[in-house]
Amino acid sequence: MARQVFAIQPLPGREMCDFCCGASPTARLYACRNFIIPRTKHAVFQHESIGAWAVCDRCAVLIEAGHWSQLTDRAFRRFCKKHGVSRYEEFEVREQLREIHQLFKEHMIKEA
Numbered sequence: 001m002a003r004q005v006f007a008i009q010p011l012p013g014r015e016m017c018d019f020c021c022g023a024s025p026t027a028r029l030y031a032c033r034n035f036i037i038p039r040t041k042h043a044v045f046q047h048e049s050i051g052a053w054a055v056c057d058r059c060a061v062l063i064e065a066g067h068w069s070q071l072t073d074r075a076f077r078r079f080c081k082k083h084g085v086s087r088y089e090e091f092e093v094r095e096q097l098r099e100i101h102q103l104f105k106e107h108m109i110k111e112a
């Protein structure tokens with residue numbers, strides 16, 4: 001079965017939130033060291049996460065507060081709405097988002 005390719009990773013020049021893919025204008029940029037998106041061996045995507053992540057107001061609040069699971073929930077809900085994720089795929093998609101957010105957390109460059 002050919003897998004649908006999900007574009008979770010940030011794309012250069014995109015003007016929407018890299019977490020929730022929301023229509024809300026991005027309010028902040030978070031510098032982040034590069035990391036490899038997990039589970040690429042399943043060929044869902046092979047992509048390096050590069051540079052700054054654009055983040056909307058609401059997601060920025062969650063990041064600042066360290067509410068990572070809420071951030072993942074929010075991103076997951078928005079992602080499902082946008083891409084029409086089936087029940088069968090829900091778990092995997094949510095896990096991917098969670099892993100990506102965890103990696104972002106580990107690689108983000110905190111402002112002095």
Ligand SMILES: [Zn+2]
Binds near residue numbers: 019055057058
């Ligand atoms: Zn957002």
